[in-house]
Amino acid sequence: xxxxxxxxxxxxxxxxxxxxxxxxxxxxxxxxxxxxxxxxxxxxxxxxxxxxxxxxxxxxxxxxxxxxxxxxxxxxxxxxxxxxxxxxxxxxxxxxxxxxxxxxxxxxxxxxxxxxxxxxxxxxxxxxxxxxxxxxxxxxxxxxxxxxxxxxxxxxxxxxxxxxxxxxxxxxxx
Numbered sequence: 001x002x003x004x005x006x007x008x009x010x011x012x013x014x015x016x017x018x019x020x021x022x023x024x025x026x027x028x029x030x031x032x033x034x035x036x037x038x039x040x041x042x043x044x045x046x047x048x049x050x051x052x053x054x055x056x057x058x059x060x061x062x063x064x065x066x067x068x069x070x071x072x073x074x075x076x077x078x079x080x081x082x083x084x085x086x087x088x089x090x091x092x093x094x095x096x097x098x099x100x101x102x103x104x105x106x107x108x109x110x111x112x113x114x115x116x117x118x119x120x121x122x123x124x125x126x127x128x129x130x131x132x133x134x135x136x137x138x139x140x141x142x143x144x145x146x147x148x149x150x151x152x153x154x155x156x157x158x159x160x161x162x163x164x165x166x167x168x169x170x171x172x173x174x
Contacts, residue, residue, distance in 0.1 A: 075121025099127035
């Protein structure tokens with residue numbers, strides 16, 4: 001009788017432990033996150049899409065420049081540029097938690113500024129929030145607050161950081 005009572009207690013416990021262990025093993029052997037081969041930003045949706053071979057891997061909420069509608073024309077206009085750019089490098093020592101530099105201005109931006117007699121400016125990035133500020137959680141929405149950059153939460157930037165290599169194409173659409 002003792003054996004059957006002990007078995008009635010131990011067997012379910014062992015079954016639960018095996019299921020838990022299997023979950024850990026599966027998690028340890030899960031595929032790594034796929035790298036994006038392109039980033040698409042759709043300003044009017046306030047979304048940044050990580051793309052791979054034309055398919056969306058994931059999207060993130062973004063904040064844009066203080067005046068988000070329209071093409072960036074000059075330094076200080078508070079607009080986020082539109083066009084095709086590239087990730088040129090990374091910065092962990094800026095005012096932001098993490099930042100990825102874009103190749104702004106491109107030739108079309110320079111030509112437009114020349115025709116208008118203004119300076120394009122520079123320093124456009126995909127970046128997280130300033131160090132020590134909120135929101136930082138994944139998927140939080142923000143108001144448009146940047147000087148023309150594309151902002152995401154710190155947690156979202158952590159994922160973008162590992163999934164978007166330098167040299168990745170970035171298309172910013174209206």
